Amino acid sequence: MINEKMNNSSSCFIESSSFSVPTTFVGLVLLNSKIRSSSSCNNTLLLTPSELLTEFVTREFNAFLWLFLVFITTLLVRKLFKFFTLWCKARTIPGPSSSSFFGHFKLLSKGNFTDVLSESHEKYGPIVKLWLGPTKLLVSVKDPLLIQEMLIKAEDKLPFTGKAFHLAFGKSSLFSPSYEKVKKNRELLATKLNERLLNPLKVADFIIDQIENIKVKGSLGCGLVSQYMAFTLMGATLFGDGFLTSPKAAIYEELLMKIAKDACFWASYNVTPFWRRGFWRYQYLCTKLRCLTQDILQHCRTSCKILGSIDQNVRSEGSNPELKSADGAQCRSNVGSENFQFFRDLNDCENSKLEHCGNIMLMMLHGCQTTAALIANVLTNLVMHLEIQDKVYSEISMVGKKPSKYEHEDVYRMPLLLATVYESSRLLPTSAMLQRCSLKNDLRFATGVTIPAGTALVVPVQLVHKDDFNWGKDASDFNPYRFLSNSTKGSGSEEQFNYGTSSFVLNDPSENAAFLPFGSGTRACVGQKLVIQVVATLLASLLKKYEIKLNSGSIGDSEPILKNHLLQHHPNLQILFVKRDK
Numbered sequence: 001m002i003n004e005k006m007n008n009s010s011s012c013f014i015e016s017s018s019f020s021v022p023t024t025f026v027g028l029v030l031l032n033s034k035i036r037s038s039s040s041c042n043n044t045l046l047l048t049p050s051e052l053l054t055e056f057v058t059r060e061f062n063a064f065l066w067l068f069l070v071f072i073t074t075l076l077v078r079k080l081f082k083f084f085t086l087w088c089k090a091r092t093i094p095g096p097s098s099s100s101f102f103g104h105f106k107l108l109s110k111g112n113f114t115d116v117l118s119e120s121h122e123k124y125g126p127i128v129k130l131w132l133g134p135t136k137l138l139v140s141v142k143d144p145l146l147i148q149e150m151l152i153k154a155e156d157k158l159p160f161t162g163k164a165f166h167l168a169f170g171k172s173s174l175f176s177p178s179y180e181k182v183k184k185n186r187e188l189l190a191t192k193l194n195e196r197l198l199n200p201l202k203v204a205d206f207i208i209d210q211i212e213n214i215k216v217k218g219s220l221g222c223g224l225v226s227q228y229m230a231f232t233l234m235g236a237t238l239f240g241d242g243f244l245t246s247p248k249a250a251i252y253e254e255l256l257m258k259i260a261k262d263a264c265f266w267a268s269y270n271v272t273p274f275w276r277r278g279f280w281r282y283q284y285l286c287t288k289l290r291c292l293t294q295d296i297l298q299h300c301r302t303s304c305k306i307l308g309s310i311d312q313n314v315r316s317e318g319s320n321p322e323l324k325s326a327d328g329a330q331c332r333s334n335v336g337s338e339n340f341q342f343f344r345d346l347n348d349c350e351n352s353k354l355e356h357c358g359n360i361m362l363m364m365l366h367g368c369q370t371t372a373a374l375i376a377n378v379l380t381n382l383v384m385h386l387e388i389q390d391k392v393y394s395e396i397s398m399v400g401k402k403p404s405k406y407e408h409e410d411v412y413r414m415p416l417l418l419a420t421v422y423e424s425s426r427l428l429p430t431s432a433m434l435q436r437c438s439l440k441n442d443l444r445f446a447t448g449v450t451i452p453a454g455t456a457l458v459v460p461v462q463l464v465h466k467d468d469f470n471w472g473k474d475a476s477d478f479n480p481y482r483f484l485s486n487s488t489k490g491s492g493s494e495e496q497f498n499y500g501t502s503s504f505v506l507n508d509p510s511e512n513a514a515f516l517p518f519g520s521g522t523r524a525c526v527g528q529k530l531v532i533q534v535v536a537t538l539l540a541s542l543l544k545k546y547e548i549k550l551n552s553g554s555i556g557d558s559e560p561i562l563k564n565h566l567l568q569h570h571p572n573l574q575i576l577f578v579k580r581d582k
Ligand code: HEM
Pocket: 151, 157, 174, 175, 176, 182, 186, 189, 193, 363, 366, 367, 370, 371, 372, 374, 430, 431, 434, 435, 517, 518, 519, 520, 521, 522, 523, 524, 525, 526, 527, 528, 530, 531
């Protein structure tokens, strides 16, 4: 209507001169004033100020709509372009074709993930692609040499892992998906952990005392006792010896395990589920754990040996910020004033003090879960193979007769015990799947296969660990001797080892590219060396004192199960610690 008016009014005086339609508010005002100044025209046709404004707003709105349309179209074109590039690149990777919009997502969610991958690898070879959605590609690698190459080249992790930790403990400079962010701290942590942090014998003695106290009640649940052992080992490693006597340790264990159970569930939401009450309960538990971590840090301050070095200056810097816990209680943060140079080193000064705490909680969570699963697996194998347990005991007794200067290093003279730990972690790797990702660049294998950036790369560790091709015909059997070799007769069978007469050595398990319980390459587990030493020391102390037996009837299902995303044997297995005659 306004346009009509404009056209009519213009036509009455714009016969000779041609006007272009103004595009700005000022232009409109000027045009209107020109029309007003023309006396030959009918004034009723002139635009009122409100009409002018409406005209202006309409034009601006149209312009905005056009811009919005261009923006959305550009986004869509970019998405389409990305999709086609991804699709073109993925075409060269072998794998089943997908007819559905959701790709193979339904297939994966229905069956066991490892079984699906196993079938796909059998059909399509060592590299297999599966679509998790129209733009989500998953590539599984099964060949050890390709895995080795992939684990070195793909430096990032999928954002999911980072999210699970982030929701529970906040920002982390240790478990972030981006390699750039964790690189420095990984190196620092690895150096510190590989130094001798704690006296594993002292911790082992403490654990044995506790077992002595509770075993009077009869048999013990293998899962629970392993969890307790792992928790005590990790607590003493990260907090120091003071953790052993901390009255809050038991509550800490309970809280940590509760959080571990739910972390992945809450991280599985694409958008953080603020609207769920359960989520806030979970957040409350996380805050409680943070406060408890700070309390224990305070309690253990004097005994923490994690670096041994105490930064005297930190005290004066400390500001003791107050943290308000979810229930309104004040929890005093002493992280600022705590004097663990180790965690100060881990977190650049500009990083928040909360990150100190987050990193400790993260390591406690990861370390406790994985170490508990490993101890449970070794104990299970020892009770199922009493002949191996007897031989390990002979080995421990032999070494005990000639202890070395540094008693905690005796464990390195017990190759069968170490081989038993390695074999247990091979047969039932706690992490069934390794996952990686190259976030920025495509990943090119030497074989010519290109994996597009952002693809979820996985290694089905369980399949690799049980592949006859990598481990021989007895790949599915428990045979710790495969990790040993006789200096005179070569490696691999029980008969060759005659304790006391023959010399035999432990092969370096990492020489076999198919041995991946701790991952490998750029993002391999930082705690591997420490865990092997402390777990073996604990087992040596236990076996020296007790024969570990199965409480008959408690075996149950023989298939390993996934518990808190970790693989475990017979979770309800009951074991007995029978004191040996001296
Ligand atoms: C039996 C015990 C453990 C097992 C089976 C285990 C296993 C693993 C695995 C499979 C990974 C991923 C590796 C990869 O993607 O290549 C990992 C990562 C890691 N582990 Fe462990 N772990 C254990 C104990 C520990 C302990 C005790 C610590 C520290 C005190 C630790 C610190 C780490 C860290 C910091 C990472 C992250 C590395 C990164 O993302 O860059 N682990 N662990």
